[in-house]
Amino acid sequence: MNKDQLTEKLATGKMTRRQFNKALASLGATMVMMPMGSRMALGASEDHPTVMTWEGWEIPELHGDYIAKHGESPNIAIFADEEEAFAKMRAGFKVDITQPCTYKIPMWYDAGILQPIDTSRLSNWPDITPSLKTIPGTVYDGKQYFIPTDWGQTSVLYRPDLAPEYVDNETWGILWDPKYKGRLSMSDSLVDGVMVAAIYSGAENPFDMTDAEMAKTRAALKEQLPLIRFYWDSPTEVEQALASGELVAGTTWNDSYATMKSEGHNVAYMSPKEGAMTWVCGFCIMTDHDPAKIDKIYDYIDAYMSVETGVYEITEYGYGHGNAKAFEQVDPQTLAALGFTSSNPDDMLGSGIFQVAMANEPALQAMFDEVKAGY
């Protein structure tokens, strides 16, 4: 099923699949908090590997070659963010493949849960954009621990009709505009939420802040709290609220812009003057994968890296794809309409603030929790 058709079908009822999945994920998280040992993923048969990924990245269109070869999709588990995925795996949830973003790879590598990947087994590896293959923190001792598949931005999605003064003045500052009190939203996460406050408060390197910069970030979060309608967990929440006018602006990823545009909503995606955030996500093979499934594991990764997947992802989600050849298949007008200023990720990724591993995550999370509790 086409992603837009799906959205349309669910648009009438307010309960969307995403919300529903998210809800189930929360319940699942509660379950794995109990030390119960390993848990089998729900879904397809036991012959297939288990893939833990972001909501929306599991759809059959993104691994068509795998289905063509093996008849059906692998087992899928969804995470809302990498922290949730990490907590689940530490609690004993066995997965074969995950799809985190680069800023998490150093920590996961330290935790010893990542397996080096044999790129010679991936037929699409030579077509991957070269600069994505060597992102710092993803290669150790010359071994590849990460296969880049998706890249995109974190920026502000807003309603130009409701906030016209920002059309020629695109800035993260809209999220601190008291005029829109109660009509703003931000991601309930460190990398897409707290880092926005760090950028706004002028931290030189948001991902490795000094104590003074931390204090300024906390002040910015406190200042923003009364203006926030909700911190979002699922992109659907923020998309629906923007569509209804409940929200004027919120942080999102590119796919929310692509989705809302294709549904005909009047939204614009900012290129903030402080810089948008950019990210690269991709595959990791976990150390406790099932060795008997290793061929299918590589087949799945290779299928996702294909040109067909890339074209679908670019046109439907508005994300960049790791396969450079995929861009050649999409006409420049479509690319421009989706907000791609260039088909070369180096241009796009270089123009923004690239998300890298955050120093002292526990302190950042404690700060965020304290602000939410009123400190």
Place this chain on the structure above:
Amino acid sequence: MNNAVTLSETRLKLRKLFLKSEPVRGYTLLSPTLLAMIFGLAMPLVVLFTLSFWLQEYLDFIRTFSLANYLEFFQKPIYVKVLLKSIRISGMVTIATVLLAYPMAYFIAFRVKSNKLIWLILITVPFWTSYLLRVFAWKIMLGYNGVINSGLKSLGFLTEPLAFLLYNPTSVVITLAHAWAAFAILPIYVSLEKIDRSLLEAGRDLGESAWMTFLRVTLPLSLPGVIAASLLVFIPTVGDYVTPSLVGGPRGIMIGNLIQSMFGQSQNWPMGAAISVMSMFTVAAMIGLFLWGTHSYRKRVA
């Protein structure tokens, strides 16, 4: 041959022992439940308790005894404050749930004459769906373009949707009060149903008004049900984290969210365990206080 004899002799001996000793018979009878309690309840609690005295360093636990987590619990204002807030919200939920459940239980117990079972089943109907679906249903009810707002708008009472309905502690109370209603109605109903009707007649015969009969006979006699209902609602809602994270908005966090954050994003399981232990102790203390209070009330009216 010889073997068979000794075997049956041992079996006989064991059987004798089994029949003679009351504790052995008792424990055997209990064993399935007891084992489930040990493995499902006691052992996880021991694990949690132990964990709370360890420390987290990046990805590893420091497995030496330390009170640092508990010190932090009291030194940083956030934990006590959020715990008190959770207790306040749960207290409000409990009061709201019991107040709403009591008339409903009273109606079924005293006014419904036939097909009581149908009424009881009807009360449980909303609870056939998942807990999360009910929380989402309230999101739709209270939402910006939700049932209440669009209803009031189409009736002409509103021009702009009311934003205060959702994403605040009040919406958490409303949602939880509905989500746990059945757990309050059923125990109250049972205790009302058990009341000897002749006592009520006696009360009226002796000249009490209907209201005074209720206060002096029905209410004290139904207190066990009210107490059970209060505990059934209060205890689980203190630690709830799904509802506040879905309908609570930016300031709606409760102690369950902090614990979840410690086990999730913050990657500090020992601290999460310490918060859980403190939360359990506080709830236990609250319940002790509550039971003591209701006990002295019952003594006073009796």
